[in-house]
Amino acid sequence: MSALLKINNLHIFYGSIEALKGISLEVNEGEIVTVLGANGAGKSTLLRAISGLLPIKKGKIEFEEKELNNVPAFEIVMRGISHVPEGRKVFATLTVEENLNLGAFTDRKNAKLVSERKERVYNLFPILEKRKNQLSGTLSGGEQQMLAIGRGLMSNPRMLLLDEPSLGLAPLLVKQIFKIIYEINSQGIAILLVEQNARKALGIAHRGYILETGNISISGLSPELKNNKKVQEAYLGGAALKKIK
Amino acid sequence: MRIFLEQMINGLTIGSFYALIALGYSMVYGVMKLINFAHGDLFALGSYLGFTLLVWGNAYVTTNFGLAGGMIAAMLIAAIGIGMAGILVERIAYRPIYPAGRLPAVVSALGVSIFLENMIMVIWGPRYQAYPVNVVPTVRFEIGGIHITLLQIIILILSFILLAFLYYIIQKTTFGAAIRASALDRDTAALMGININTVIFFIFALGPALGGTAGVMVGMYYRQISFTMGWNYGLKAFTATILGGIGNIPGAMVGGLLLGIFEMLGSAYISTAYKDVFVFLILILVLIFRPRGLLGEKIAEKV
Numbered sequence: 001m002s003a004l005l006k007i008n009n010l011h012i013f014y015g016s017i018e019a020l021k022g023i024s025l026e027v028n029e030g031e032i033v034t035v036l037g038a039n040g041a042g043k044s045t046l047l048r049a050i051s052g053l054l055p056i057k058k059g060k061i062e063f064e065e066k067e068l069n070n071v072p073a074f075e076i077v078m079r080g081i082s083h084v085p086e087g088r089k090v091f092a093t094l095t096v097e098e099n100l101n102l103g104a105f106t107d108r109k110n111a112k113l114v115s116e117r118k119e120r121v122y123n124l125f126p127i128l129e130k131r132k133n134q135l136s137g138t139l140s141g142g143e144q145q146m147l148a149i150g151r152g153l154m155s156n157p158r159m160l161l162l163d164e165p166s167l168g169l170a171p172l173l174v175k176q177i178f179k180i181i182y183e184i185n186s187q188g189i190a191i192l193l194v195e196q197n198a199r200k201a202l203g204i205a206h207r208g209y210i211l212e213t214g215n216i217s218i219s220g221l222s223p224e225l226k227n228n229k230k231v232q233e234a235y236l237g238g239a240a241l242k243k244i245k
Numbered sequence: 246m247r248i249f250l251e252q253m254i255n256g257l258t259i260g261s262f263y264a265l266i267a268l269g270y271s272m273v274y275g276v277m278k279l280i281n282f283a284h285g286d287l288f289a290l291g292s293y294l295g296f297t298l299l300v301w302g303n304a305y306v307t308t309n310f311g312l313a314g315g316m317i318a319a320m321l322i323a324a325i326g327i328g329m330a331g332i333l334v335e336r337i338a339y340r341p342i343y344p345a346g347r348l349p350a351v352v353s354a355l356g357v358s359i360f361l362e363n364m365i366m367v368i369w370g371p372r373y374q375a376y377p378v379n380v381v382p383t384v385r386f387e388i389g390g391i392h393i394t395l396l397q398i399i400i401l402i403l404s405f406i407l408l409a410f411l412y413y414i415i416q417k418t419t420f421g422a423a424i425r426a427s428a429l430d431r432d433t434a435a436l437m438g439i440n441i442n443t444v445i446f447f448i449f450a451l452g453p454a455l456g457g458t459a460g461v462m463v464g465m466y467y468r469q470i471s472f473t474m475g476w477n478y479g480l481k482a483f484t485a486t487i488l489g490g491i492g493n494i495p496g497a498m499v500g501g502l503l504l505g506i507f508e509m510l511g512s513a514y515i516s517t518a519y520k521d522v523f524v525f526l527i528l529i530l531v532l533i534f535r536p537r538g539l540l541g542e543k544i545a546e547k548v
């Protein structure tokens with residue numbers, strides 16, 4: 001099986017600050033892969049580099065064996081990658097439906113296709129259909145996250161990049177969002193999931209990488225990571241547990 | 246009451262000029278966060294293009310296409326010519342400067358404004374020029390004691406069609422939503438597959454095209470045009486943009502129409518000399534109580 005997304009020795013800079021210091025990772029067809037790391041580790045930088053929002057200084061990103069370096073962001077989505085950014089980033093003064101339509105912007109001339117995809121999103125998130133004429137800025141945090149994911153699905157991607165979808169959501173909503181991510185994946189969409197909620201992320205991911213200040217320190221299958229001492233201590237609250245004991 | 250209604254009609258007429266010009270300021274500001282100071286002078290250039298066609302080509306156009314044909318041809322030429330000029334200004338004066346930040350682009354905009362104003366003066370001369378009298382026959386109607394000219398009716402209908410057309414594009418189509426999205430968050434818009442350069446091209450063509458058309462309307466309405474008209478109308482239209490809420494398309498339309506009405510009511514009931522004082526007083530009051538303008542809104546993003 002060849003990798004769907006293949007990143008080799010990726011370096012990303014903000015001015016003179018090196019945010020990613022030579023990262024390599026792969027996502028295979030049909031997989032959920034998670035990238036875990038603390039605040040500022042470089043998780044969002046990784047996703048923004050993949051989707052063409054940041055210039056690549058060194059290294060290579062390939063998707064379906066085609067190079068993505070120097071492909072502008074607005075073309076990446078046509079290649080089959082959809083990025084759901086950190087903090088939802090819904091277009092607040094646009095309605096829910098307009099947000100969804102923009103998710104299918106590159107297919108906007110095909111009205112039938114767009115409305116079929118919208119139906120699918122509404123099936124996945126029935127609340128969005130109820131709110132479709134509401135300005136998206138007036139939605140609750142959880143609803144905005146659903147809209148952001150739904151909007152990401154509107155381009156019919158092969159792969160979804162999710163940046164901290166559980167951020168700031170109540171536990172019940174987090175559970176629901178992760179269930180839906182699992183469901184999306186079972187429809188054949190590969191997922192690269194960036195999270196700080198390691199327990200939940202490893203619960204649904206096949207494999208994972210640990211990102212520490214721009215470097216990948218540990219990687220492996222989810223069960224391996226869950227049993228890894230370092231991972232337990234740093235990301236699964238292991239240290240805290242031991243103290244209580 | 247009769248005076249009031251007639252002033253309302255006059256106000257709506259000049260208000261529709263302001264609204265058409267204001268849209269250009271508002272669209273460019275929305276997407277680029279740049280006040281395109283050259284926009285007023287593009288409007289003036291449109292007025293002169295129309296003038297040139299009607300005066301120099303008058304015999305040809307009117308014999309071949311009739312009076313209405315001459316008017317429509319002048320507006321089309323102004324719309325197309327100024328639309329292209331708008332794109333050119335963006336390419337030459339703004340695009341190379343964006344990386345340097347917002348302030349240099351504003352200075353460049355001022356430079357283009359001065360350049361265009363002087364260019365108009367050099368080509369067409371420093372004196373007033375007069376649009377031909379016969380573009381639209383001087384017919385006056387009386388409806389219930391209220392006077393309205395044929396030209397006013399034409400201007401009101403045409404402006405209404407143009408405003409409705411733009412409203413539809415911006416508020417009702419997916420491409421319009423893409424423009425509004427690019428104004429809100431350019432990176433996220435790119436993630437949707439929106440090419441910002443296409444959006445920029447579109448706003449720098451459409452805004453000036455509407456402004457150029459308004460230039461021909463102003464020429465036909467007042468008949469006198471001068472190379473400084475870009476500043477006068479530009480300032481009023483910019484005020485209208487702020488009044489309605491900058492970056493907001495329906496706001497620019499409402500702001501323009503209201504400004505025209507305020508101005509005419511002010512000159513009828515207060516004094517012609519102080520009409521601008523009245524207009525800016527209202528602007529100040531609106532900004533004190535609604536700093537975002539009448540239709541400007543901000544919905545806090547929930548985290």
Ligand SMILES: Nc1ncnc2c1ncn2[C@@H]1O[C@H](COP(=O)(O)OP(=O)(O)O)[C@@H](O)[C@H]1O
Binds near residue numbers: 037039043044
């Ligand atoms: N626009 C930026 N300019 C400069 N530094 C940045 C910028 N965005 C992120 N960084 C820095 O890059 C590093 C990685 O940030 P980020 O990818 O956002 O981390 P994470 O998503 O893992 O929290 C941090 O040190 C952050 O301060």
Ligand SMILES: [Mg+2]
Binds near residue numbers: 163
């Ligand atoms: Mg982040």
